[in-house]
Amino acid sequence: MVDICHYKVLQNEVYGRYLTANKDLECGELIFTDLPVTVGPKPDTSPLCLGCYCPVENSVCSRCSWPICSTECEQSPQHVPECDVFSEAKVRFQPIEDWTARSPQLDCITPLRLLLAREKDLERWKREVEVMETHTEARKNRPTWEADQVNIVNYLIDHCKLRNRFSKELVEQVCGILEVNAVEIPSHGGFSIRAVYPRLAIACHSCIPNITHTILHKNYEVQIRAAVPIKTAEILHLSYTHILSPTLIRREHLLESKFFNCECPRCADPTELGTHLSTLKCNKCDDGLILSTNPLDNEAEWKCTEKNCQFKTSGPAMRKMLGVVLAELEQLDALDPGPTAIELREATIKKYKSVFHPRHSILLSIKHALAQLYGRVENYTIDELPDVMLERKVEFCRLILKTLEVISPGDSRMRGMMLYELHAPLMFLARNEFGAGLITQEKLKERLQEPLQCLADAARILSREDPQSPEGITGNIAQQSMEQLNDSLNSL
Ligand SMILES: [Zn+2]
Ligand SMILES: [Zn+2]
Ligand SMILES: [Zn+2]
Numbered sequence: 001m002v003d004i005c006h007y008k009v010l011q012n013e014v015y016g017r018y019l020t021a022n023k024d025l026e027c028g029e030l031i032f033t034d035l036p037v038t039v040g041p042k043p044d045t046s047p048l049c050l051g052c053y054c055p056v057e058n059s060v061c062s063r064c065s066w067p068i069c070s071t072e073c074e075q076s077p078q079h080v081p082e083c084d085v086f087s088e089a090k091v092r093f094q095p096i097e098d099w100t101a102r103s104p105q106l107d108c109i110t111p112l113r114l115l116l117a118r119e120k121d122l123e124r125w126k127r128e129v130e131v132m133e134t135h136t137e138a139r140k141n142r143p144t145w146e147a148d149q150v151n152i153v154n155y156l157i158d159h160c161k162l163r164n165r166f167s168k169e170l171v172e173q174v175c176g177i178l179e180v181n182a183v184e185i186p187s188h189g190g191f192s193i194r195a196v197y198p199r200l201a202i203a204c205h206s207c208i209p210n211i212t213h214t215i216l217h218k219n220y221e222v223q224i225r226a227a228v229p230i231k232t233a234e235i236l237h238l239s240y241t242h243i244l245s246p247t248l249i250r251r252e253h254l255l256e257s258k259f260f261n262c263e264c265p266r267c268a269d270p271t272e273l274g275t276h277l278s279t280l281k282c283n284k285c286d287d288g289l290i291l292s293t294n295p296l297d298n299e300a301e302w303k304c305t306e307k308n309c310q311f312k313t314s315g316p317a318m319r320k321m322l323g324v325v326l327a328e329l330e331q332l333d334a335l336d337p338g339p340t341a342i343e344l345r346e347a348t349i350k351k352y353k354s355v356f357h358p359r360h361s362i363l364l365s366i367k368h369a370l371a372q373l374y375g376r377v378e379n380y381t382i383d384e385l386p387d388v389m390l391e392r393k394v395e396f397c398r399l400i401l402k403t404l405e406v407i408s409p410g411d412s413r414m415r416g417m418m419l420y421e422l423h424a425p426l427m428f429l430a431r432n433e434f435g436a437g438l439i440t441q442e443k444l445k446e447r448l449q450e451p452l453q454c455l456a457d458a459a460r461i462l463s464r465e466d467p468q469s470p471e472g473i474t475g476n477i478a479q480q481s482m483e484q485l486n487d488s489l490n491s492l
């Protein structure tokens with residue numbers, strides 16, 4: 001049997017280059033894998049080891065003086081080429097007072113690595129990298145352009161004495177390739193870095209993706225899979241934003257980072273396809289909902305859906321309000337997982353209950369965090385939780401899963417993780433009821449079928465993740481728990 005390529009690269013006016021399915025694809029089917037042309041620190045990052053990307057403090061390379069955690073990392077293949085450049089030009093990492101603060105000094109590293117990758121494999125560069133989008137004209141009007149000229153272009157060409165190896169235009173092109181195409185990935189240690197995958201970058205965006213990507217720790221290989229069954233010739237869509245964000249925030253992020261205005265069916269629908277991720281409650285009447293009159297225009301007015309209600313507000317006012325609440329959410333996310341993290345989130349839900357639709361992105365994100373905290377932190381471990389809290393965990397998991405069915409259908413990491421979270425309270429609730437003599441053994445067996453299915457689906461979805469990643473580890477546990485539950489069901 002001839003194994004035909006699973007995808008095709010096409011081109012049009014709207015998307016530029018894009019990918020389509022070249023055959024009917026099954027849910028979970030591997031479409032392609034890709035290796036990064038380069039991996040390195042994100043812009044404006046705090047100092048991290050240029051070998052393994054762990055945060056470092058006062059630890060530098062003995063040859064070039066740039067941040068490095070160990071002798072082993074000093075000699076790692078990713079650091080040696082830049083180490084040569086820095087050592088020869090005698091450019092040192094400037095001493096800093098606070099090693100946890102963001103520093104623009106490392107901004108030049110990933111561009112330099114991309115330039116060195118070009119020297120090393122000019123064939124791949126010409127075949128895969130040169131054609132990548134840079135949006136140079138649009139980028140010239142942004143404040144980052146000037147900063148990049150100082151911190152990257154002039155720095156590499158003048159300070160690092162690379163004038164004879166790379167032209168100014170080439171360095172500018174490299175900055176553009178990185179800004180437009182790099183994806184954020186977790187390093188082996190779980191710290192956030194970035195990488196450029198030439199084939200992955202061709203996939204166009206939709207806020208309702210039909211493919212997913214997984215980064216493997218070894219070589220940072222990326223695997224692209226079908227999230228749902230896909231028919232031949234259908235466009236392959238990846239999501240480049242946070243899937244639970246509301247339309248105003250997603251579209252702003254896509255315009256900022258990817259230079260386009262998303263007009264996907266989810267963005268175009270004021271109710272976000274009935275998920276209500278952007279919907280507010282009206283305070284001027286009883287049942288009214290506040291929706292955008294045109295979600296594809298960020299300036300458009302927002303109005304109450306009730307005929308007799310006059311309430312309206314402007315797009316910019318809505319954006320400002322979201323910004324304030326999102327900053328509050330950021331503070332919540334910075335809390336260590338513990339009882340306070342649960343209690344403050346519950347208080348925030350209460351505070352905004354009359355403002356947002358119960359499935360609004362803001363409340364849903366808090367509920368997503370709570371679905372993972374209940375049963376896992378001090379004073380709230382799963383065997384300590386009273387039935388009412390077990391039910392709350394179930395409610396939150398189901399809410400997320402229901403929303404994902406619409407905006408990210410099929411097998412996604414988030415769905416796998418939520419199914420795993422859902423199994424435990426379902427199991428405990430059934431066992432508690434049996435223990436209290438409220439249900440028969442037959443009924444108990446019946447009730448345990450759902451958590452069993454949750455575990456089976458979670459194990460299937462998460463087994464595609466790197467075994468060392470948090471999701472991969474959860475997938476492994478799901479598999480073991482499924483076998484245990486099966487055994488105990490058989491012995492009932
Ligand atoms: Zn290291
Ligand atoms: Zn070095
Ligand atoms: Zn969209």
Ligand SMILES: [Zn+2]
Nearest residue numbers: 282288304309
């Ligand atoms: Zn109203």
